[in-house]
Each structure stands twice: as structure tokens, then as C-alpha cells.
Amino acid sequence: MLEYNQFNEPLVSVVIPTYNRPEYLKQAIASAIQQTYQNIEIIVSDNCSPENPQPIIESFNDKRIRFWRQQQNIGMLANQMHAFKMAQGKYVASLHDDDMWNEDFLAKLVPPLEENPELILAFCDQYIIDAQSEINHALTEENTQAYKRDKLTQGVYQTFAKIGLVDKSIPTAAACVIRNNIIDWDSIPSEVGGMWDLYLTYLCCISGYGAYYHPERLTRYRTHEQTDTMLSGSKDAQAKIRKAKSEIFCYKIFSQDERLKEFQPYFEQKCLEAHTTLAIGLLRNQQTAAARPYLWQALSQQKFNLRTIAALTISFTPRPLANQLLGISK
Known part of the structure; x- marks a missing residue:
């Protein structure tokens, strides 16, 4: 029976959406299998990768792995949500196909949830690793401080909207265990896109349940050139546009919630700020006319913002010079 093992531990669903990262996927699955907390199911949902990862799945020879392959690429969010909806566990934890968990990740985050039914999630700090899986200690410390986890004490936070939505301390996509039955996975709209983890944090914040923080670094979050975060922060115009649209959608909903x-x-x-980001993405995509309304709106509602003013100025600059200022080679 999947639901309880000999130690009466509840089933935890490990959700691994994947696309075209076979080597990283192997490491992610291995880190789930090696958990000291053993009563798990591992759901791997492949978004129609060019190379079917089924041989990788079979190489583990572990009956706890459930594999699903989309017949066509349905997009990152739809594949992620499909995996969540497959989850049968009392608890669910997201593991990116390029990240890894320490072997005691679940062993340390599940017990607080079992001991306190008024908690919806438990989360921890994380290491930052590079493409070769080496820990970047300086970046790790910087990440901990950036998300203010260094300011958090271990224990229960009965209300956690500031921690989750302002400080963004809760890594729901990579270092978090969530009580599954409280979340309606169908209530996460497609417009949230790559910000689905922030929107999931929002749903947890407004649930009325509390959160638990464990200060150890129990997961390993990988930074490399193909992550959406890296792409949207670079000169990839489409990634920047996608991220900004998702942010605008999410923050509008949050701001309207009493x-x-x-x-x-x-x-x-x-x-x-997302309006300006979207406009910059549109400018880089040669869509000047489409960019200006976002800049005017951002400017009209802010006292003074140098980034917005600079972007608006560039939108009226002759194209060759504008391209240079935007870092566009063509």
C-alpha cells in the first residue's frame, strides 16, 4: 500500500516536471530516491522532450517512480500543474529537474507538518550550485540574505504574507513541502506563467494555515544559463516579456485582495516595475509603439523612476542608437 509504510509515515509526492535535461534529471531523481524518508512517490512528467527520458526512469528500477510523457509540448506551467494533479500523497514537494535535495530534506520537513495540522507548509534554506553541481558558497550566502532567510528564526509563522510575498523567503518550487489537500491545483490560472511558485505561495498565505521554517540548507538550487531567471535577466527579450506579464498579472491580484x-x-x-520591464522587453523586440503605453502608465503613477525615464527616452531615440543602448547587435 502506498499510503503508509511500516513506520506509519504519510505518503509524500515528489513532483519532477522535466524538459530536455537528461543529465540533470538523473541527479534530481537520484536525490529523491536517496531520501532517508522513504514513503514517497516520484512523479516525473516529461514535456515531450526531443529525447524520451523513459530509459533514464527505467534505469533506476524503482517502483515508486510514476512516469508520464506529454504527447506534445504543452508549456512549462501546464506540465508542472499536470504533475501536481497526479500527486496522491498527503504532502507534495516540487523538485525541479535541474535541482537536488539533501538526503534528509523530507525527514526534517515532514515531521513539523505531522505534529501540527494547522500548518500548510514547511520550508528550508538552500545551497546554490553551478552547472557542474559545485556549491557556490558566496552566492549561497548572498541568496540567503537576499530572501531574508538569515533573519528568520526556526519555528512556526502563523501568518506569513510578508515572508512569502514581500520578502519571498519561501522557495515553494524548490525547498518546500506542502499539505496537498488544501490546494486546489485547478485554481492556478495559466496567466501566472513562470511566477506559478509565487502564486502558489499566495494561495498558501490566504489559506488561514501557518508555515514552518527550518533554517538548514537542505536543497541545492542550480543556476545555469538556461534557467528562466537567467534568461529573463539577460537580453532574451521573449523571456523578459513573459516574466513581466506574469508579474503584472500576479501583483494585480495580490493588490486587490482585501x-x-x-x-x-x-x-x-x-x-x-513590471510594466517597465515589459516595455524594455518590447523595445528589445523592436516593438516600440507597443512599449510606450506601459512606460507612460508606469511614469504617471510613480513620482520619479530613472529606469522608466531612461526606457521612455530610448523609445524616442533613432533605432541604430536605441539598439546600441539596449545592447542589440543587429
């Missing part, structure tokens, strides 16, 4: 009224100014400011 339960989060105290954070409304922050959400509105983030929404305006």
Missing part, C-alpha cells in the same frame, strides 16, 4: 491590504502599496509598486 486580506493583504497592508501590503497593497508594495504590490502596486512591483506591478509598475
